[in-house]
Amino acid sequence: MASYDGLVSTVLWKIFVIQVIESSYSNTPTSVSYIGVEREALLKFKHGLTDPSRRLSSWIGEECCKWEGVECNKRTGYVLKLDIHKSYKCMLEGNIVHSLTNLKYLKYLDLNGNNFPTQKIPMFFASLKKLEYFRAGMNRNIAMCTLNLSNAGFNGDIPRQLNNLSKLQYLDLSSNSDMSFLTSNNFAWVSKLSTLKYLHMSGVDLSKVKDCFGSINMLPSLQSLGLILDISSNMLRGQVPQDIGDKMPLITELRLKGNNLTGGIPNSFLSKNQLSGKLLRCWGAWRVLEYLFFGDNKLNGQIPKFLCHLSSFSVLSLHRNGFSGEIPNCLSNMPTIFVLDLSDNEFTGRLLPFGPQSPDLAVINLEKNRFVGGIRPQYCQLKYLKFLSLAQHYISGSIPNCFEGILSMANFTKLTKLENLNLSQKNLSGYIPSNIGDLKNLESLDLSRNKLSSTIPSGISSIDFLSHLNLSFNRLSGPIPSGNHLRTVDDKSVYHGNDRLCGAPLLNTCPGDEPLGSDGRDSDNSGGDKPSEGDLDIRNWFYAGLGHGFTVGFLGFCSVLHFKGSWRVSYFQAMDKAIEKVSITMMITMLCIVVNLFTKPLRS
Numbered sequence: 001m002a003s004y005d006g007l008v009s010t011v012l013w014k015i016f017v018i019q020v021i022e023s024s025y026s027n028t029p030t031s032v033s034y035i036g037v038e039r040e041a042l043l044k045f046k047h048g049l050t051d052p053s054r055r056l057s058s059w060i061g062e063e064c065c066k067w068e069g070v071e072c073n074k075r076t077g078y079v080l081k082l083d084i085h086k087s088y089k090c091m092l093e094g095n096i097v098h099s100l101t102n103l104k105y106l107k108y109l110d111l112n113g114n115n116f117p118t119q120k121i122p123m124f125f126a127s128l129k130k131l132e133y134f135r136a137g138m139n140r141n142i143a144m145c146t147l148n149l150s151n152a153g154f155n156g157d158i159p160r161q162l163n164n165l166s167k168l169q170y171l172d173l174s175s176n177s178d179m180s181f182l183t184s185n186n187f188a189w190v191s192k193l194s195t196l197k198y199l200h201m202s203g204v205d206l207s208k209v210k211d212c213f214g215s216i217n218m219l220p221s222l223q224s225l226g227l228i229l230d231i232s233s234n235m236l237r238g239q240v241p242q243d244i245g246d247k248m249p250l251i252t253e254l255r256l257k258g259n260n261l262t263g264g265i266p267n268s269f270l271s272k273n274q275l276s277g278k279l280l281r282c283w284g285a286w287r288v289l290e291y292l293f294f295g296d297n298k299l300n301g302q303i304p305k306f307l308c309h310l311s312s313f314s315v316l317s318l319h320r321n322g323f324s325g326e327i328p329n330c331l332s333n334m335p336t337i338f339v340l341d342l343s344d345n346e347f348t349g350r351l352l353p354f355g356p357q358s359p360d361l362a363v364i365n366l367e368k369n370r371f372v373g374g375i376r377p378q379y380c381q382l383k384y385l386k387f388l389s390l391a392q393h394y395i396s397g398s399i400p401n402c403f404e405g406i407l408s409m410a411n412f413t414k415l416t417k418l419e420n421l422n423l424s425q426k427n428l429s430g431y432i433p434s435n436i437g438d439l440k441n442l443e444s445l446d447l448s449r450n451k452l453s454s455t456i457p458s459g460i461s462s463i464d465f466l467s468h469l470n471l472s473f474n475r476l477s478g479p480i481p482s483g484n485h486l487r488t489v490d491d492k493s494v495y496h497g498n499d500r501l502c503g504a505p506l507l508n509t510c511p512g513d514e515p516l517g518s519d520g521r522d523s524d525n526s527g528g529d530k531p532s533e534g535d536l537d538i539r540n541w542f543y544a545g546l547g548h549g550f551t552v553g554f555l556g557f558c559s560v561l562h563f564k565g566s567w568r569v570s571y572f573q574a575m576d577k578a579i580e581k582v583s584i585t586m587m588i589t590m591l592c593i594v595v596n597l598f599t600k601p602l603r604s
Contacts, residue, residue: 039064041102049094078105085112126161163192172200314338367391389422437462444468473497
């Protein structure tokens with residue numbers, strides 16, 4: 001009887017589940033019934049259009065998935081794509097009816113090239129939640145989930161409800177026809193399109209938008225994906241943001257023509273790109289040009305002389321390109337030049353004689369080129385120089401006598417604001433001057449791989465901010481200064497390649513010095529200085545207090561175990577476990593030894 005009741009309850013439960021499933025399906029449209037809804041929506045859309053070329057003549061019958069311009073999901077049969085862009089001589093005209101909202105699974109809509117001159121962009125487009133591609137321009141290169149309304153003759157304001165298209169990737173609202181005139185008063189809705197990759201709005205009036213670029217900069221997908229940004233002929237005003245190139249580092253094409261933009265070209269547009277070719281002469285027409293940043297590109301040729309005629313020019317950065325030839329001498333006569341970075345190119349010839357004609361010059365970076373000859377003596381007259389790098393050249397000879405300083409380069413020690421000095425691999429000869437300590441702001445000094453001789457002056461240890469020092473591979477000799485900051489320099493590579501240097505941190509001891517033990521003390525105490533009376537007192541007090549300290553600590557530990565029962569139990573449990581572990585380890589070790597002793601004779 002019990003088994004019979006269980007069987008009945010099981011059957012009733014299965015019937016209940018089946019009824020629930022059937023009722024749930026009855027509350028949602030089946031695939032077949034919903035396809036009928038989509039077919040009716042397409043037919044109503046067709047009836048609202050004028051089709052002089054009969055391009056929609058195939059829109060008859062039950063199977064709408066076979067109609068021209070309609071594509072469906074092969075598994076469910078839902079309409080995914082509606083593409084009726086202009087491909088015939090005659091355009092579609094009329095009105096776009098509301099029935100398209102029944103295409104709830106639509107991902108691609110292309111109405112490009114048609115004519116709807118009396119109609120605004122329908123607000124109900126915003127209800128197409130599945131829509132991923134929205135195009136309103138003539139570009140038809142992208143074949144993905146799309147809404148294309150380009151050149152469709154729409155007029156009026158762009159509905160801000162388009163920000164509901166959360167999956168939209170392609171937005172084209174452009175027009176190259178006088179028949180269409182779209183406007184927008186508020187561009188904030190664009191910033192809500194988080195998946196947008198392509199934006200094309202040429203011909204749209206954005207003159208009343210306050211922060212067009214700010215909204216574009218907030219699009220995360222445009223920051224991480226390449227894009228074409230076309231906002232030309234939009235009556236835009238104001239300046240292009242300086243950081244727009246940093247916010248969109250992979251932007252491949254930017255179209256801003258036909259606007260009322262003012263201000264300068266952002267530096268972020270020009271640096272770290274793949275620009276190639278030569279500097280054009282037309283740049284010389286910009287008499288008020290102050291900054292020119294073309295670093296990290298693929299430009300080549302020579303530096304044009306017209307740059308010398310720019311009266312306000314102060315910063316020239318052409319690093320990491322392919323420029324070659326000699327640098328125009330006129331650059332050294334520019335009174336406004338402040339920063340010159342020509343590093344990592346193919347420049348040849350002699351170094352420019354920068355001097356009093358360029359009183360404000362603070363940064364000179366000419367490393368990684370092919371300059372020859374010696375360092376010009378005029379450099380010592382640059383009072384505000386903070387950075388000088390001439391590394392990896394073919395420069396030879398000694399540093400001019402006028403420098404009175406670093407490595408016989410006089411007057412470099414007068415450049416008291418110098419922070420970085422890199423003269424490595426210059427084939428320089430001479431000595432390091434004693435007044436090098438006058439360079440109080442020096443943070444980095446690299447004189448490696450030259451032919452410098454004599455000793456290292458003690459003044460080098462008085463430079464407070466010196467954090468990087470490299471004197472390797474020269475001909476230096478004598479003791480290494482041990483005063484002040486050099487006491488903390490333990491890196492032997494700083495002095496590597498100078499065989500005649502001695503003293504810490506090198507192992508070579510200087511003549512007259514006693515060998516040092518591993519602890520840094522004299523190995524023979526009798527030969528060194530006697531300890532002072534104060535040192536003896538400290539040592540005596542240390543040994544006198546050692547026993548008392550041990551006694552007090554031990555009694556304190558025992559007192560804690562006596563008065564704190566939980567600690568006492570934990571302590572002795574830990575001791576028991578430790579003793580047990582040691583005992584087991586010893587037993588295993590003894591067992592292994594016994595086994596080895598008995599097994600060796602058997603193996604032999």
